Amino acid sequence: MWLIDLGPYERCRVVGVVRSLRVDPVEGYIEVTIDDGTGQVAARWSIRRAAPELAIGPGVAVLLDGVAAVGDDGRLTLQAPGFQAIPYQVSG
Amino acid sequence: MSRAQVFKRVLLGRTMASSELEHTLLPKVLALPVFSSDPLSSNAYATQEIMLVLGLVGTAALSNVIPIALAVALLLATVVVSYRQTVRAYPSGGGAYIVAHENLGTYPGLLAAAALLIDYVLTVSVSITAGVDAIVSAAPTLASSKIAMAVGFVLFVTLMNLRGTKESGTLFAIPTYGFVLSIYALLATGFVRCLGGCPLAESAGTHFEPEQTLTLFLILKAFSAGTTALTGVEAISNGVPAFRYPQSRNAATTLSMMGVMSISMFLGISLLANRTQVVYTEDSARTVVAQIAHAVFGGGFMFYALQTMTAGILILAANTAYQDFPRLVSILAQDRFMPRQFMNRGDRLVFSNGVVILALLASLLIVVFDANLNSLIQLYLVGVFISFTLSQAGMVVHWKRGPEPGSRRRMLINGFGAAITGIVFCVVVTTKFLSGAWIVVSAIPLLILLMRSIRHHYGDVARQLAHPDRRPRDRRTGDHSMVILVQHADAATARAVGYVRAVRPRQATVVTFDKGNAAAMRRIASEMPLTVLNDGQHSASIKSYLAESRKKMPPEDFLSLVIPEMLEGRGLWEIVRRPGIHRLKASFLRERGVQIVDLPILRHDIDPGRDETEEPARNYVVVLVSGVHNATLQALEYAETLTPTDLRAVSFGLDPAATEKLGDDWLSSSISVPLELHESPYRDMGRSLASYVKQFRADGRNRVVTIVIPEFIVRKLRHQFLHGQTALLVKRHLLFEPGVVVASVPYHLDPEPRPIHQKTPPFIFKAD
Incomplete structure (x- = not known):
């Protein structure tokens, strides 16, 4: 689905490119913002001992699968969605 | 353009x-x-x-x-x-x-x-x-x-x-x-x-x-x-x-x-x-x-x-x-x-x-x-x-x-x-x-x-940056002393006074070369002791003044030289036209134990009916990082002393492998500042940062953004060419953003490794 169609409490599977990643050691979460060209959505995971989410940094294409909730800041946020990096290569 | x-x-x-x-x-x-x-x-x-x-x-x-x-x-x-x-x-x-x-x-x-x-x-x-x-x-x-x-x-x-x-x-x-x-x-x-x-x-x-x-x-x-x-x-x-x-x-x-x-x-x-x-x-x-x-x-x-x-x-x-x-x-x-x-x-x-x-x-x-x-x-x-x-x-x-x-x-x-x-x-x-x-x-x-x-x-350089004497647990956070360098008692200076007040340093002083500024400064910043340095070699007399102040301070404290700057117009020309102040700034960067805080203001943006010495209510502090090492840790510590409304570390344009490494290092280093990683689609960090800063809607009056840039200072000048002049390029882009203050925190690399401090109380970051 496209992000522009995403509403609160909807389940979504979406592909996008990670625009930014935030690591907050105090609040204990990792958050990425992805963009699919129609809109943006944040995805948030709490920090565990190993943080596999760090593998999806800015520029990486990713598939997210989760439910959209309204986050603290009013933005739609996927809480701990399943994720998978999609290999695409910009060579050089 | x-x-x-x-x-x-x-x-x-x-x-x-x-x-x-x-x-x-x-x-x-x-x-x-x-x-x-x-x-x-x-x-x-x-x-x-x-x-x-x-x-x-x-x-x-x-x-x-x-x-x-x-x-x-x-x-x-x-x-x-x-x-x-x-x-x-x-x-x-x-x-x-x-x-x-x-x-x-x-x-x-x-x-x-x-x-x-x-x-x-x-x-x-x-x-x-x-x-x-x-x-x-x-x-x-x-x-x-x-x-x-x-x-x-x-x-x-x-x-x-x-x-x-x-x-x-x-x-x-x-x-x-x-x-x-x-x-x-x-x-x-x-x-x-x-x-x-x-x-x-x-x-x-x-x-x-x-x-x-x-x-x-x-x-x-x-x-x-x-x-x-x-x-x-x-x-x-x-x-x-x-x-x-x-x-x-x-x-x-x-x-x-x-x-x-x-x-x-x-x-x-x-x-x-x-x-x-x-x-x-x-x-x-x-x-x-x-x-x-x-x-x-x-x-x-x-x-x-x-x-x-x-x-x-x-x-x-x-x-x-x-x-x-x-x-x-x-x-x-x-x-x-x-x-x-x-x-x-x-x-x-x-x-x-x-x-x-x-x-x-x-x-x-x-x-x-x-x-x-x-x-x-x-x-x-x-x-x-x-x-x-x-x-x-x-x-x-x-x-x-x-x-x-x-x-x-x-x-x-x-x-x-x-x-x-x-x-x-x-x-x-x-x-x-x-x-x-x-x-x-x-x-x-x-x-x-x-x-x-x-x-x-x-x-x-990599070995020195990884040297453990700046690891958070080994250090005690210091306080801050600030010195405002006044060239003219103008709106830029007034704004610097407001900024320094908002930071609430342990001590704030004013230096100037011109006795004529004294009366005006006493009026706008009566609580700050003023020293008139004898004119002559500008940078030499400031350096000895700073060295004196440094001696009276505890070693873990930071000492900042605040330089208010009045810009006449936008454009690169402004930088080229006034080489004096840039040389001055560059020469202080090589001084040990001194940080440089640059407060530019466009003449165009000044509202004459307003008291510029008022403290800004919000000071968003952004620390630029490239990795978890001593220069970054020192800059973070410095940023803590600026009484920030919000403090975060930001990095631009890393490839996925570098992102993962930085994130891992960040989490395992017991730093308690959030880290943000952003794209830099045109590989120009200065430009990416300038557009990033816009989200804070800083105006210089109520809201300011302080960009803290850790810089490596190497002993030999020829080695300086081996280090990207990122700091310089970034500063050029930020100079004309309203309400942006740029603080350079130099980290001096020694030819020989320094001894490790051992008997210091454990370091605690202020978690707010």
Whole structure:
């Protein structure tokens, strides 16, 4: 689905490119913002001992699968969605 | 956009995003001219170089051209077959440096790299000089301005390359295919006319006395002169990542196409030169190809067309080096053997810094050697054969390591190639040593030493930055003292006073050089003690003032020099026009234990009816980070003392692997500041940061953003060039953003590691 169609409490599977990643050691979460060209959505995971989410940094294409909730800041946020990096290569 | 930026855009085109890189990949039809113009174009002078050597023995010896040309062609075929293996084994680009480095070790890798770097520079000088020779053959009146023409062409090719790969590919296809076609036309017409008795060249029948007798040495020398036909074969193997997918197969096919074209043209020209009885000496006005063409075509349209195409391809052959030199330097920079500025692509996705350096060096060689082809060519080839040999030898080891079907056969092919090119290398060095090759032979070790010392320096810096004396747990956070440097008691100064009040430092003082400022300062900042320094050496008196203050402070405290700046207008000109203040700032950056806080304000933005000394209510603090190391930790500690409303660390434009490492390091370092990683699609951190800062909607009155930039200060000035001037570039972009304060936190790198503080209370970050 496209992000522009995403509403609160909807389940979504979406592909996008990670625009930014935030690591907050105090609040204990990792958050990425992805963009699919129609809109943006944040995805948030709490920090565990190993943080596999760090593998999806800015520029990486990713598939997210989760439910959209309204986050603290009013933005739609996927809480701990399943994720998978999609290999695409910009060579050089 | 400033005027300088507009100029750059018109000259080079719009800035391209990193994601557009895919679109600059080349199809085979375009990759052939881009990567093969060098080996193809050397046919314009390879035969002539053989004849020049043989000519020393007299006209009769010229018949030896044919067997020597055959030997060179055989060598070329061997190298092409050998390199097809490399291209398939190293799809990510298997230049001699990578192959030798991976399989033979660091020093063979560096040897190959040094040889290649020198040869790329020579490729540019030699090709362009030969191109100018072709023009002079057609228009002899231009002979006097050869150097100027050559340097002009270097400039032209440089500009084309700064615009980017693909566009240059399209443009460069025309002369390359034009040259190949017109040579084939020349050969076809020539051989057809030979059926009814060959036409004779203008120099046919010239007789001169032999200076020497025909010896084995001379034959070998003629042979090594002819091997110029091989230069640039490695270009394709370096350039595999620039090909369309499937990259390896396309590259191997292109390599074979190039080999077939080059060998047929070379043998054809040599045979025709022999049949038309061309005689060539140092004094000949026309090149060998020009003489043949003149004889065959009789000086008509085709003659001029061929000369134009020859000049064209030779000038563009330099392009091969423009593709590879910057790429090799960037790979070396990734491995820390070259300054890291060479690592990054510029606005047009080209490794611009490498392009510019190449252009400078090549022009220098052209000027020093008076654009004389025959002396330049003596330096050539040494590097080519070093890299051929090392690359093939590396491939032998590669096949030995990874046994797969066919690897034994491949090993034999590469082994044979290595042996042959190794022998030719010895021949080239012995025959050319005295006439110029010694320059290259002695420059290579110097270059290796340079690269080694660069690597050593980076290693040293990394060790110091990782030194544990700044780890959070080992330190106690300090407080902050601030000194405002007042030049004029104006709105900028008033705003600085407000900023300092908002930070609430342990102590705030004011220094000025002008007694006239004292009254005004007492009015706007009555609580801050004021010192009037005696005028004279400005920076010296501030330095001693700061040193005095430093002595009275606890060692863990920070001491900031706050510099208010009134900017008259936007644009780069503002920075250029007032070098004094920038020199002043730069000189403080080298002082130990002093941070510089820069508070710029545009005169345009000042509201005269407002009291600027009011404290801003919010101070968002952003720390720029590139990794978890001492400079970053120190900057974070500093940022904590600025009483931030919100404190975060930000990094731009890291690749996914670096992101993951930074995130992991961040989480395992017990830092309690959030870290944000953002894209930098145009690879320009300053611009990305300037647009990032806009989200805070800072106005300088109620909301300010403080950008904290950790900077490394190295002891020796020459080492400073090895560190990206990121801080400088970033500051330039932020200077004109409203309400942005830039704090530089220098981290001084010592030649020797410092002792570790042990008996300090545990460090606690203020978590809010």
